[in-house]
Amino acid sequence: MAAACERLIPADESSGAAAAGAADYIDGLLGAFRFDPPHVWAGGPFSGRAGGEASFSDFTPLDPMDELAWRTRIEGSRGRVEREWNGPVTGLQERYEDGIAALGADFAGLGSADQDARLDAVPEFRSLLYEHACEAMYGPPEYGGNRHLAGWRSIGFEGDVQPRGWSDDEVSEP
């Protein structure tokens, strides 16, 4: 998984998706319900990086409706009627199992052209992986990606700034 993400967001002079923890991010999403509260929505209001008490790591509890939606999205409906109000849903876990199997156990050892060919052969999985690689790379690190803020640092993005915010001059000056 890390190798496939790295192929989509490769390192140059700065880290790529693998070093930024894309695999941990995806693992965190697919395994969100291993935690209590589940790791779906980080807490608020502040991360502590710009002052205030750090609370992003205290994930937001889900209510029964949220849990139904997220279990269905991640685990799939798996034939359970209470998850099939609009028909069967294939969960992210199954999409990843199938996608990784299609890329092949030897994927990490292949050359770039072969890796690209394998990814191109599964376009839907490739776009899912890319979405998650982008979230991992440039989202808050509490979700498991953006390790040591590698993603934000590599593009000069300051990330979350509450409660410090920006001064009026910082807003209006070049």
Next chain:
Amino acid sequence: MNPSSHDADAVIVGSGPGGATAADVLTAAGWSVIVLEKGRNHLLDLEPPYELKGDFSNDEIKFTRRHFLGPDPLLEPRAFRRSDADGDHLLLGEVNNLPSGVGGGAVHADAKMPRFRELDFRLLSERGPIDGADLDDWPLDYAELEPCYAEAERLVGVAGEAGVNPYESWRSGPYPMAPGPDMYGAILSAEAATRMGYHPYRAPTGINTTDYDGRPSCNNCGFCGQYGCPIHAKGDAVASLRRALRSGRCEIRPRAMATEVVLDEAGRRARAVRYLDAVGDGHEVTAAHVVLAGGAFETPRLLLRGGIANSSGLVGRYLMFHFQTYVAASFPFSLHPNRGRTVTHHHDDFVAPNAEDLAAARQAGLPWFSGGTVEHGGGTGPITEALNCPPGPLHKELMRSSMLRDRLWVFTMQGEDMPQAVNRVDLHPSARDVHGLPAGRVTYSPHRHEIAASAYWGPKLEAIHIEAGASWTATTTSPPTDRDSAGAMGWAPVSRHVMGTCRMGTDPRTSVVDAHGRFHDVENMICADSSVFVTSSGYNPTLTIVALAIRASRALAGIQPERRAG
């Protein structure tokens, strides 16, 4: 009021700007209200002392990728098609979702709150008909609404600068707060627009620029449009909901999905609203009055499901969005649009077409056309930017140079959308939400007015960017103008300005509610959301929603209206 025979004097469906305002006005008039809100509560404690919650954060994953503010499209899918020719639907899932939760869509709006113009209320008389458009005048005028606009600005807390925009209508007083700091990109674009003869001004925004209503001033964090405010500097709808709660006469029930308005035996009065709670159990709230404020998509969905208030056959029809023209430009230097309130300036020159503009309209085969207010803004997050950059070896380089975020500035024209009876919200024949209720469906195609206006003003906006020093510009629209391509923004309109589905008017045969939002068919029920709009204007709708909700709620409570002359 005597609430003894009812659970409350009024039950309000929806807690967005419309419902929150109704709760505020009615509790101030001494009424008891119960607010049913189908979404969750991330906004404020519902028990005294009603502290503001800390659930909002500068978190792009939570707000833009994981449906934190709802509705989750798995639980509540919506359908879209351009016309009947598309079959049951073209899209099913996430279609134009406005947040669902305590505070409604206001929670993640970046809160530009302009008033409509005097002309907007009598468009048909002033500008005349257009073939294929079901234009009409509103059954009220600006002078009647002005006191409510002024009140709305005070209730929400709007920061702005009067007397600068030559196109604004008269006002009876100043804004409650002065504008906040200008974003750097807006300084450049506003100066360029001024050089080209346009009239940019500091956008009125429902965001604190000083301590107001016991909430702090905005600190320009930049995670504004699409995000809840971590420090609660946005006034809408929290200010109204908190005041209503503090009256001791308001109860808010989150995760309460209203499923049915129950009428009396004669079918002329509402006596209760039924709802499903978080675990799907059914309840009934009885009330002397009912206020519907579920938004212009959900209100008709609720009415159509029960087949009520629809003797005109017009519930759900005349659906309007603003036709959005996005003109993006990349600059050779950083504009840091991640600092500030997403949009700090507008210009309105295109809502008032001049002789040259009208000649262009005639060339396009239209008697006239009108554009919309133009927002000068920026502020995409890096995940959104990354998804617009290609994967592969160039990805990191493109992200570092950031022409799609840090160097990007965007004009958004909120183009006036013609009302058309064929554009509508109705019930999908087979798709269901988690409660087993028919999913709502949008059937919508723009009128050629919108397409011609966008094609005419888009290049003028590109020219302003070039004057400001842009390296390149690109224009796209939502919905697309080409029927054969989904374009960059997808088939369905992405505008979250949804209007018109329970049109206001004096004649019960051609409208659904009267000039005070009261349903012609159900005498103790009003509509307090943008369903009642007769035309869309070219302005962001929320201040007008709040002003109309004040007026409708006051009339319901029997409070005499004020009227001021300009």
